[in-house]
Amino acid sequence: MVLSFINKLKYFLFRWPVTLEGKFTITAVSCIILTIAVASWWIFDREEKLYIANAYQQANVLTETSRLTLTNIMVYNELKIMDNQDMIDYFDYYILNLSEKDPRIKCIAILDTHGKVITHKDINSLNKRYHDREFISAMKENKPVIRTSDKNDKILVITAPLNVSTKQWGAIRISLSLEEMHQRIDVLKQEIIVLAVLLVLFAMIIVKAFAKHLSKPIIKLSGTMNRIKNHEDMNITVAKGRRDEIGELEHSFYWLIRRLKELDEEKERTFEQFIQNEKLVSLGYLSAGVAHEINNPLGGVMLCFNRLQKYTAVNTETEQLVFGIDDSLKKMKHIVEQLLDFSRSAKAEKKYADVNALIENLLVLVGYEAQRRNVKITCEFDPDLGRIELSENKISQVIMNIAINAFQSMPEGGTFNIKTRKLDGKCRISLKDTGSGISDDILPYIFDPFFSTKNGQGTGLGLSVSKGIIDQHGGSIEVKTEAGKGCEFIITLPLDCKNGDTDE
Template identity: 30%
Template sequence: MRGRLSLADWGLRIKFVIFTTLLLLVVVLVVGVLMVRREREILTERMRETGITLVESLAIAFTDTLMYEELRLLEQGDLLDTYIAQAMARPGTDLVYLMVLDPEGRVVAHNDTTQFGLTYGDAVARRALAAENTLVQRDRSRDGRELLDVATPLAISTKRWGTLRAGFSLHRLEAALASGIRQILGLTAILFVVSLGLALALGRMLLEPLRRFARVMERTTGLHDVPTGEVDRRDEIGMLARQFAAMLGRLREANAELQRQHDAMGRAEKLASIGRLASGVAHEINNPLAGMQTCVAALQAGEPDPATTRQYLGLVQEGLGRVQGTVRQLLDFARQRELVMAPVDVGRTLEETLALVRYQVERKRVKLRLTLSPSLPRIRADAGQLQQVVLNLLLNALDAVPEDGSVDVGARADTGGIEMTVADDGCGIQEEHLGRIFDPFFSTKGPGKGTGLGLSVSYGIVQAHGGRIGVESRAGAGSTFRVWLPATPDGREGMA
C-alpha cells in the first residue's frame, strides 16, 4: 500500500506553481476586496453628496414657507405639501420619504399623509432633531430596506422652525455596486488566468535549465564526465554547474591521491610479504643448488662414463629448472604493473599461491588442505592482485596456527561468482577487534611482526574487483575468511 505523498515528494516545479498560484489568488482576492470596498465608498459618497445637495436646496424653500406661514402671509400646510409632492415626483432622486418635523419631532408635512401628526422618537429622529447642521445617517424602512437618511435644520440664525428629513433608497447604489463587483470579478478572473499562465511559463523558464542540468548530473557516471552544457550560463544555474564541475575536479584529485596511497600501501605490503617468504625462497633455491653442487663435484672427481655424465647433467638441469621456477614465481608476485582485468583460473591461482608458502608450511608441520569444487567458473580479475589477497590470508593463517595446526583453503561456485575461503584452527580474533581488522595499520601481532596493511590492502583489492570480503572468528576457535568475487558475464568463460 502506497503511503501518502508529502510536500517533500512534490517536484520543484509543482511547488513553484502551487505557491505562485496561491500567492496570486490571495493577492487577487485582496485587490478585489479593496476595489469593491473602494467602489462602495465612491458610490455611497456620491449618493451622500447628491442627497445633501437636494435636501439643502429644498430646505431654503421650506424655511421660507414656514417663516411666511408664521407671519400669516401664507396658508399653513398647502405649500409644504406641494413642495414635497414636486420633489417626490422628480425622476432619479431615489426618494423614499420626505417630511418636515417641528422642534418636538411631530410630523407637520409628509409625502405619506397617514404620517401627519405622528411624533418620531426613534434614535435616528432624535439625532436629526438635535443636529445643528446637515446630518447623514443609515436607516431602514418599515419593509427592511436600507436607506440613507439626510436631515437638515430649517432655521435662520437662532430661529428654528423644525427639521427637514429625506430618505433615499440605496437600491440603485446596490445595483450599481453589484454591476461593479461583477466587472471586478471578471477582471480579477482574467488577471488570475493571465498570472497563472505567466507563472507556469516563468516556472518552466526558470526550472527547465535546472531539470536539464539534473538530467546531465544523473547521466554523469564517472569523475571525468564533466557537464559542459550549462557551465557557460551567467545565472545561478551556470554557477551551480561550475561548482559541480569544480567538485568533480576535486574528487578526481582526491581519488588520484587515494589511488596513489593505495598503490603505495600495496607495494609496502607486497615487500613485507616477500620478506616473510625470504626463508622459504632460500630453502627452495638451496635444495636444488646443493644437489647441483654434488653432481658437479662428482663430475670433477674423475672421468665418469658418458651415461653417468648424462645422468649428472640431467640432475643439474632439473635443479636449474626448479631454481628458475622459484625465481619466476617470486618475480611475478613482486613485479609492479598496471591493473589488468582478464579471465582468471581461480584453482590454478590458489595452487600457485600455496606453492609460495610451502616452506613455511613444512617448517611448522601445518596440515594444509586445498579443496576445489568441480567446474569452477573463471572470474574477471587481475591475477597478480588476486594472488596477493590469497597470500595475505595464508600468511596470516600460518602466523595464527600453532605447530601441527591446520589450514583449509577452498573455492566453490556461488550465486553469480566464486567464494574462496581460508580457514585455520589458530588463536582466533577477539570480538572487540573484528570491526577494525580491515583498518590500515591495525594489527594484533607484536612489534616487528606485521605492517597492519595486509587485510586493508586485501579489502581494497576485493572492493576494486566488485567483490566482498568478510571474516568469522572467535577467540581460541580459529578464523574463517571468505572472499566473494563475481564471475565473468556469461559465467562459463573457461572452466577451471
C-alpha cells in the first residue's frame, strides 16, 4: 500500500511532467492560473477604488450638509438673531446629534479662524489648537481638504472652511471611520480568492481530463508499438471514430502495421519458396548425376540390343519380347533425356526463325496423334509476327509438350487451338484445349519437376522443362484453366531475345 503510494508519487513527480498529458496539463493550467490571477487582481482593484470613491463622496456630502447648516447659524449670529452662547449651544447640539446618527463619525469639531476648538464631540479637546497643514490649506484655498489618517488608512479626515461669501468663521473637521469599508473590501478580497481558487481547481480537472482524452490514443499507439517491437502481437484492429489529426495518425499507423504484417507473411512465403527451390536445385544436381551415369551405359545397352536383334531367331514370342524390351529402353532413354534437359542449361543454337512456320512444321508431326485421338487442330497465325531469334529445337519441344498434354486431357476428342499474335512488342503464343482442365488444388504444382497426375505414365518433367526453356529465352509461360472446360497455355517471348540466356 505504502510502496504503491510512493511509486505513484514518484511517477507523478518525475515521469508525469514529461509525458504528453503532463506537459499539456502544466502549460494549460499555468496559463489559466495567470489569466485568473490577473483578472481577479483587476476586478479587486476596480472594486476597491469604487468603495474608496464612494466613501469620499459620502464624506463630502456629510461635510457639505454640515457646512450649510452651520453657516446658516453663523449668519443668524451675524444678524444678531442669535447670540454667541446660543450659537455655541447649537453647535454642541448639532455635533452630538450628528455623532449619534452616524456611527462612522469618530470625531467632529468646529474650529475658529486660528484653529482653536470651539466645539468638540469630546469636551476634553475643547480649546485645543488644530493649526495643522490641512487647516491652513482649507482656510487658504477656501475649499475642503481630505486626507486619510491612521497608518492603515482606516480614518478619513475632512477639513472644510466655514464661510459666508468672503467672511471666514473658521472650519469644521470631521473624522470618519473607514473600518466598515475596509471590512467590505476584505470580504470581497476573500470572495475573489475563493472564486479564483475554485476556478483554477475546476480548470485543472477539466484540463487534465481533456489532456488524458487527447493523449489516450497516442498512449494506445505507443503500447501497440511496444507490443509489436517485442513481437507479442501483430493482430491489430483499427480504431474508428476519430476524424482529427490523431485519427489520421492512427489510421496511417494501422495501415503501416497491416503492411508490415503482409510483408512478414510475404517474407515467410518467400522463405518457404526459397527452401523449396533449394530442394529442387539439389534434386536437379542429383538427377543430373544419375541421368549422366545412366545415359552412357544405356546408350551401350541400346546399341548392343540393336545388334543382338539381328541374331535373334524370329518367332512370335521372341518378337513380342524384343518389342517389349525395345519399347522400355526407348522410354528409359526418353526419361533420361528429359532429366538431363531439366538439370542442365541447354546450349541451344540460336537463330532467327519464323514462329508460324515452326508451329506448322510441328503440326505435321503431331497431326497423326491428333487424328488418332479425334482432336481437331485449328490455327490462327499473325502474319506480321516476323522472325524471332530463338532455339528452334527447344521451342518446338515446349510446344510439343503442351500439345501432348492437351491431347492426353481430351480422351474423348476435342479441339486444340493454336494462336500467334504480336502484342505490345512481344510474341504471344496461345495453346488452348477443350480437355479436362486443371483443378485449383493441383494448379500451383504443375510446373514443379516430377509432378504428374498420370499415375506412372508421365515423368512430370514436361512442363517444368518447358518453363525452364521459356525462362532461358527471357519469356514467360502462364496458364488459364477451368476444371472440366479446358486449359489455355500462353507463352510470351520477347521479339528480341538477346536478354535471354540462350547463348549460355
